[in-house]
Amino acid sequence: MAYKYKEVADSLRKAIKTGKYEPGEHLPDQNQIAKNFNTTRITVHKALQLLMVEGMIYSKRGAGTFVRKDYIADDHSKFGKVSPIDKPFGATKTNAGKSVTSKVLELSARIPTEDEADKLLIKPTEPVYVIRRVRYVNGVVFAYENTIMPTAITTLTEDILKKSIYGHMQKEGMTIEGTHRIVSADKATQIDVETGIAEELGEPVLVINQLSYLEDGQPFEISESRFPYKTSQLTADITL
Structure with a gap:
């Protein structure tokens, strides 16, 4: 059985790749995401960290979490992924x-x-x-x-x-x-x-x-x- 944070990350990743959240767009706050997935804020934080490592999102103190402006859904982008x-x-x-x-x-x-x-x-x-x-x-x-x-x-x-x-x-x-x-x-x-x-x-x-x-x-x-x-x-x- 997959860990809950991976399930949250998978769902958010799919939403970004399909264009539900576009480059530069603000994501819901962690409390709202936790409520949507019936889980804890700690689990959501871990899921977001995973997407940050993948180069899909970034977090700005006091403003929230956003989809990267330079994010391209194509995994074969010339410049690869962020690590x-x-x-x-x-x-x-x-x-x-x-x-x-x-x-x-x-x-x-x-x-x-x-x-x-x-x-x-x-x-x-x-x-x-x-x-x-x-x-x-x-x-x-x-x-x-x-x-x-x-x-x-x-x-x-x-x-x-x-x-x-x-x-x-x-x-x-x-x-x-x-x-x-x-x-x-x-x-x-x-x-x-x-x-x-x-x-x-x-x-x-x-x-x-x-x-x-x-x-x-x-x-x-x-x-x-x-x-x-x-x-x-x-x-x-x-x-x-």
């Missing part, structure tokens, strides 16, 4: 205690492509930043980043890009919640060689493509980061 290990910390926080610097290659703005507007949940006429920079840790090449970000999110300058975009956003009161991330391998391109990510064409390169979002589920960044294979590794702590 606790998908928190984006950025190069500066990841390398705390070390010297993290940046060489800005481009900071410009343009109209987004159809695909970019779709992923960022913005109108086709809303401009986006195009950001290209090389990150260094203790003077050694760490990564080459190519980022697309809506200009409406925040105002960026070259000075900010030389430091930390995430740090700047947090100072402005924004909370970065997580990211959908794909990790893969690729062969080095001419840009990889020019930026110092690789020594020669065809060399292996570690690639991370991600779509990052704020606490309300609003996507704010599409990025591709490329790393030298000799000095890069991924670490994940998984608790079962």
Whole structure:
């Protein structure tokens, strides 16, 4: 027999997937859900936690629980599902205690492509930043980043890009919640060689493509980061 919290989670999951609750919509409060399912608030809380881990909903203190704005019912979405290990910390926080610097290659703005507007949940006429920079840790090449970000999110300058975009956003009161991330391998391109990510064409390169979002589920960044294979590794702590 299934646990009660799983039954509640299954029912809410189905309601979200079938469109009863749409992206960005407020869910009934926990007491009402408990009444609807003839169960306890503790059971409802556990069910909601399960859906949060799956990336379907988020909770905002004092406001309640909402369906994520970036939730897509298709389980085969390009950027996959959200999980606790998908928190984006950025190069500066990841390398705390070390010297993290940046060489800005481009900071410009343009109209987004159809695909970019779709992923960022913005109108086709809303401009986006195009950001290209090389990150260094203790003077050694760490990564080459190519980022697309809506200009409406925040105002960026070259000075900010030389430091930390995430740090700047947090100072402005924004909370970065997580990211959908794909990790893969690729062969080095001419840009990889020019930026110092690789020594020669065809060399292996570690690639991370991600779509990052704020606490309300609003996507704010599409990025591709490329790393030298000799000095890069991924670490994940998984608790079962």
